[in-house]
Amino acid sequence: MNEGQAIDTHAAKGVKDAGTLLRVHELKVHFPRARQGWGKPPEVVRAVDGVSLEAARGSALAVVGESGSGKTTAALAVMRLAPITSGQIHLGDTDLGALEGDALRAARRRLQIIFQDPFSSLNPRQRAGDAVRAPLDLMNVGSDAQRRERVAELFQQVGLRPEQQQLFPHQFSGGQRQRINIARALATKPELVVCDEPVSALDVAIRAQILNLLKRLQRELGLTYLFISHDMAVVEHLCDDIAVMYLGQIVERAPRKPFFGNPLHPYSVALMSAVPTVHGGRTRAAQRIKLSGDPPSPIAPPPGCRFAGRCPVAEPACSAELPPLREVMPGHWVRCRRIAVVDGVAQPILRVQAH
Amino acid sequence: MARESKQPLLTVQDLRVEFRTRRGAAMVLNGVDFQLRGGETLCVVGESGCGKSMTALALLRLIPSPPGRIVGGRVDFQGEDLVRASEARMREVRGDRISMIFQEPMTSLNPVFTVGDQIGETLRLHAKLDARAARERSIEMLRSVGIPAPERRVDEYPHQLSGGMRQRVMIAMALACRPDVLIADEPTTALDVTVQAQIFDLLRALQAERGTAILLITHDMGAVAEMADRVMVMYAGRVIEQGSVEQVLRAPSHPYTQGLIECLPELGSSQIDEAAELAEISGVVPSLWELGQGCAFRERCPYAMPRCASEVPPMFDVGHGHGAACWLRVDTQVSAT
Numbered sequence: 010m011n012e013g014q015a016i017d018t019h020a021a022k023g024v025k026d027a028g029t030l031l032r033v034h035e036l037k038v039h040f041p042r043a044r045q046g047w048g049k050p051p052e053v054v055r056a057v058d059g060v061s062l063e064a065a066r067g068s069a070l071a072v073v074g075e076s077g078s079g080k081t082t083a084a085l086a087v088m089r090l091a092p093i094t095s096g097q098i099h100l101g102d103t104d105l106g107a108l109e110g111d112a113l114r115a116a117r118r119r120l121q122i123i124f125q126d127p128f129s130s131l132n133p134r135q136r137a138g139d140a141v142r143a144p145l146d147l148m149n150v151g152s153d154a155q156r157r158e159r160v161a162e163l164f165q166q167v168g169l170r171p172e173q174q175q176l177f178p179h180q181f182s183g184g185q186r187q188r189i190n191i192a193r194a195l196a197t198k199p200e201l202v203v204c205d206e207p208v209s210a211l212d213v214a215i216r217a218q219i220l221n222l223l224k225r226l227q228r229e230l231g232l233t234y235l236f237i238s239h240d241m242a243v244v245e246h247l248c249d250d251i252a253v254m255y256l257g258q259i260v261e262r263a264p265r266k267p268f269f270g271n272p273l274h275p276y277s278v279a280l281m282s283a284v285p286t287v288h289g290g291r292t293r294a295a296q297r298i299k300l301s302g303d304p305p306s307p308i309a310p311p312p313g314c315r316f317a318g319r320c321p322v323a324e325p326a327c328s329a330e331l332p333p334l335r336e337v338m339p340g341h342w343v344r345c346r347r348i349a350v351v352d353g354v355a356q357p358i359l360r361v362q363a364h
Numbered sequence: 365m366a367r368e369s370k371q372p373l374l375t376v377q378d379l380r381v382e383f384r385t386r387r388g389a390a391m392v393l394n395g396v397d398f399q400l401r402g403g404e405t406l407c408v409v410g411e412s413g414c415g416k417s418m419t420a421l422a423l424l425r426l427i428p429s430p431p432g433r434i435v436g437g438r439v440d441f442q443g444e445d446l447v448r449a450s451e452a453r454m455r456e457v458r459g460d461r462i463s464m465i466f467q468e469p470m471t472s473l474n475p476v477f478t479v480g481d482q483i484g485e486t487l488r489l490h491a492k493l494d495a496r497a498a499r500e501r502s503i504e505m506l507r508s509v510g511i512p513a514p515e516r517r518v519d520e521y522p523h524q525l526s527g528g529m530r531q532r533v534m535i536a537m538a539l540a541c542r543p544d545v546l547i548a549d550e551p552t553t554a555l556d557v558t559v560q561a562q563i564f565d566l567l568r569a570l571q572a573e574r575g576t577a578i579l580l581i582t583h584d585m586g587a588v589a590e591m592a593d594r595v596m597v598m599y600a601g602r603v604i605e606q607g608s609v610e611q612v613l614r615a616p617s618h619p620y621t622q623g624l625i626e627c628l629p630e631l632g633s634s635q636i637d638e639a640a641e642l643a644e645i646s647g648v649v650p651s652l653w654e655l656g657q658g659c660a661f662r663e664r665c666p667y668a669m670p671r672c673a674s675e676v677p678p679m680f681d682v683g684h685g686h687g688a689a690c691w692l693r694v695d696t697q698v699s700a701t
Contacts (some may be wrong), residue, residue: 075556075557075558075559076527132648152418183650211585212411212649213584213627214644215411215586215648217627217628217629217642217645218644218645218646220629220642235581241631242629242631246636246642254365257643265634269634270635280557280558283585284557284631285560285561285584285587286631287628287630289586289589290589290613297559297565299562299565300558300562302512304527308680
C-alpha cells in the first residue's frame with residue numbers, strides 16, 4: 010500500500026506507449042455443480058475454457074458473444090471477482106492471479122469495472138458524491154481535502170454538475186447514473202477499466218452520449234478498456250481489437266478493420282449478419298445466415314468444434330477434433346479448420362452481405 | 365404490399381390516458397391517433413417513458429388502475445369501441461381477437477404450469493376445446509413456431525426451456541386462437557441477436573400465412589427497418605411522426621426522428637471512417653409532470669423557435685401520408701437532412 014508508487018505508475022503511463030497492459034493466458038473458470046444423483050460424478054460448468062487475450066495500453070479490446078458465451082465471467086475473472094481455475098492474468102508486470110489480501114486490494118486501484126445495470130449498481134441510500142468518493146475512502150487515497158477535490162474533478166469530467174453530488178440515485182436518469190458509475194470507476198485513476206455492457210440498458214438516444222463520453226475519457230486519460238458487449242455496431246465504433254467468444258472459447262481474434270472487413274469464423278459472420286441495420290432493412294434480413302437451435306451446454310461441451318452443431322458449413326471432421334486458434338493472417342486468429350489461406354489472404358467460408 | 369388490405373382493422377382516435385399520483389395528474393397518452401390495417405406491421409418507436417407500452421396496454425384496457433385511466437378517445441375494432449366495451453366483452457377480445465407478447469419471456473410464463481397447460485388455457489377458454497383437443501392444438505402450435513420435439517416439450521415447464529424457446533412459446537400462446545391483431549411489446553429485447561433473427565423470421569412467416577396485423581413496439585431502428593410496413597414515432601405521450609418505413613427512415617421529418625437515426629452506431633463504420641463521434645441528442649426526456657405548453661421536444665431540439673414554446677405543433681402532412689408534428693414542417697415539403 011504505497012501511495013507514492015501508485016501515483017508514479019499513473020504518471021508514467023501519461024505517454025501512450027505501445028506496450029501490453031493486460032495479458033490473459035489460457036484462463037479457465039470452471040464452476041462445480043452439485044452431484045446430480047447417486048454414484049454420478051460431480052458436474053463442472055466450463056464457463057471460460059482456455060482464453061488468451063492481450064490488450065495494448067491505451068487501446069480498447071472488445072470481447073463479444075451471446076449470453077452464456079463466458080464473456081462476462083472472463084471479465085470478472087480479470088477483476089478477480091470470479092475464481093480462477095487455471096491460467097495467468099498479468100496487468101503490466103503484476104501477476105493478478107497470484108495476489109491475495111492487501112496486495113490484491115492495492116492492485117485493485119489499477120483496475121476498475123463499470124457494470125451493465127445503472128439502476129442496481131448504485132446504493133439507493135448513498136448520495137452520488139459519496140458513491141464516487143467511496144473507492145478513495147476504501148483505498149485510502151489522499152487527504153480529505155484531496156478526496157473532495159478529486160470528486161469534484163470527476164463530476165466535471167463525466168459531465169455532471171457539482172451540486173448533483175448531493176442527490177440520491179433515484180433523482181438521476183439512467184444515462185446520468187451511468188455517468189456516476191463511470192466517475193466512480195475512474196476515482197482511483199485506474200489503468201484498466203472493464204466495461205461490462207455499459208450501454209445495453211440505456212435508451213438509444215442516451216447510448217450515443219455515453220459512448221462518446223467513454224471515447225473522450227479514453228483519449229484524455231490514456232485508459233485501456235476491456236469492453237464486454239453483444240452489440241457488434243457499438244463494438245465496431247469503440248474498440249480497436251475484437252475477440253469473439255463462443256461457449257467459453259475464443260473463436261476469432263483480430264484488429265477492428267480486418268475483423269469487420271473480413272470476418273472469418275462462420276459464427277462471427279452469422280453474428281454480424283443477424284444484426285438488423287437501418288440501411289439493410291428487409292433485403293439484409295432476407296440474405297441473413299440462419300443459425301438453428303441454441304448453443305450447447307457448457308457442462309458437457311461437444312468434442313471437436315463447439316460451433317459445429319449449428320454451423321451451416323460444418324463437415325463431419327469438424328465434430329471430431331477441436332480446431333486450434335491459428336493465426337491465418339498477421340494479427341488475425343481464427344479457430345476453424347475450414348479457413349484456407351490463398352496468396353496470404355484468408356478466405357472466409359461464409360460471407361456476410363456487404364453494404 | 366399485396367398482403368395488406370386497405371380497410372383499417374383498428375382505428376385509434378385521440379386516445380388519452382391520465383395518471384393521477386401525489387404529484388398531480390400527468391397525461392401519459394395525449395391524443396394518440398393511428399390506424400392498423402389487416403396484414404401489416406406497424407412499428408411504434410421511442411425512448412422509455414414515451415408511451416409505447418401504454419398505447420398497447422390501453423388498446424387491451426390493461427392500464428394499471430389506479431393510478432391510470434383512459435380519459436378520452438376511441439379504439440374502433442370490428443365495429444365496436446373498445447374504450448366503452450364491458451369488462452366481460454374485453455375478456456372475450458383479449459387473447460382471442462387481439463393478443464399480446466410481452467418483453468420478458470422469463471416472467472410472463474407461469475413457472476408452475478406446463479407449457480401445454482398454458483397454451484391450452486387460451487384454447488379451452490376461447491375456442492371451447494376439451495382438454496384432449498387443446499393439447500393436440502398446443503402441440504401443433506409449438507410445431508408451427510419451430511420448437512423441436514413438440515410432443516415432449518408440451519409437458520415441460522418454462523424453466524426447462526431457453527429464452528428463445530420461451531419467447532416461441534409466448535408466440536404460440538398468442539397466436540393459438542388466430543387473432544386479427546398481435547401486439548408484440550419489445551419481444552426480442554431480452555434475447556441474443558441470432559435468436560432475435562429467428563423470432564423475426566418466425567413472426568414474418570406466420571404473418572404471411574395467417575394475415576395477422578402486428579403492432580410491434582421497439583426502440584431498435586434496425587428492427588424497424590427489417591420488420592415495419594409503417595412506423596409511428598412517439599415522444600412524451602404523443603405521436604410526433606408517422607409514415608411508411610421508407611418515408612420515416614429515408615426522409616425523417618421530425619428533428620427527434622432524425623436524431624434517433626443519426627445517433628446509432630452502424631455496422632460497417634470501421635471500413636469508412638476512423639473514430640468519428642456519434643451524433644447525440646442532448647439532454648433527457650422531460651418529466652410528464654413538467655411538460656407545460658408547447659412542443660415537448662423543444663428543450664432538446666437544435667431547431668427550436670419561439671413558437672415551439674407556446675403551441676403544440678399539430679401533425680403536418682409532408683407528402684403521401686407522411687406526417688410530422690413539428691413547426692418546421694408548417695409550410696415546407698419533405699426536406700430530409
